[in-house]
Amino acid sequence: MDLYRGKAKTTGDWIVGAAVVIGEKAHILGSESLFPERPAYHRMAMGCGIEDRNLQENGYEAAEYGWEEALERYEENFPKWIEVEPETVTRCCDKHDVPGNVLFEGDVFRNPDNLLFEICYGKYMAFCPGDREWMENVGFFAVSMDAANLYGVKEPMPLGMTEEYAFLVGNIFDKPELRQAAGQEAGQDAAQPLLMPAT
Numbered sequence: 001m002d003l004y005r006g007k008a009k010t011t012g013d014w015i016v017g018a019a020v021v022i023g024e025k026a027h028i029l030g031s032e033s034l035f036p037e038r039p040a041y042h043r044m045a046m047g048c049g050i051e052d053r054n055l056q057e058n059g060y061e062a063a064e065y066g067w068e069e070a071l072e073r074y075e076e077n078f079p080k081w082i083e084v085e086p087e088t089v090t091r092c093c094d095k096h097d098v099p100g101n102v103l104f105e106g107d108v109f110r111n112p113d114n115l116l117f118e119i120c121y122g123k124y125m126a127f128c129p130g131d132r133e134w135m136e137n138v139g140f141f142a143v144s145m146d147a148a149n150l151y152g153v154k155e156p157m158p159l160g161m162t163e164e165y166a167f168l169v170g171n172i173f174d175k176p177e178l179r180q181a182a183g184q185e186a187g188q189d190a191a192q193p194l195l196m197p198a199t
Helices: 043-052 059-076 145-151
Strands: 004-007 014-022 025-030 080-084 090-096 102-104 107-110 116-128 133-143 167-171
Touching (some): 014 080, 090 116, 090 133, 102 107, 116 145
Antiparallel strands (some): 004 090, 014 025, 025 080, 090 102, 107 116
């Protein structure tokens, strides 16, 4: 399952899970604990077991009551669709930084040269040495105003081994001043009219 994150409309908390964005509504399926399926209730086996051991005069009713209580507790932790702000729904890039923080589109990290980079997802141009030409790609990349100003590198850069050099400093939603406006904005493809990731 692909992971997404978004800010809950009611609390502003970040929610991580599977996302669906349709029109101007976005939801993320999130829970502290996910269970694969609800187990079936076997009335005869449970009731018989209670009565056979003389634990209860009417084992069938006792077992049924216990089962209802157990399901109630189960449903308290059942995954819920949480409405989130569509413009904050961004993809996990399946990478982490040096301290181990999971990285998402829209996150901004600092490298050892003290340059800031914003993680983006979308179409970008990359040079193919085999064909000796620039080609369009789709995926995660980093953009940096610092790199453009210091080194003249305006093109998107691959993320590479972020766990060896990147240090997360924030994201563009909580700290808009970190945005590295370099022709591509994180989240611009996320709030599209229909986003239904495979689960």
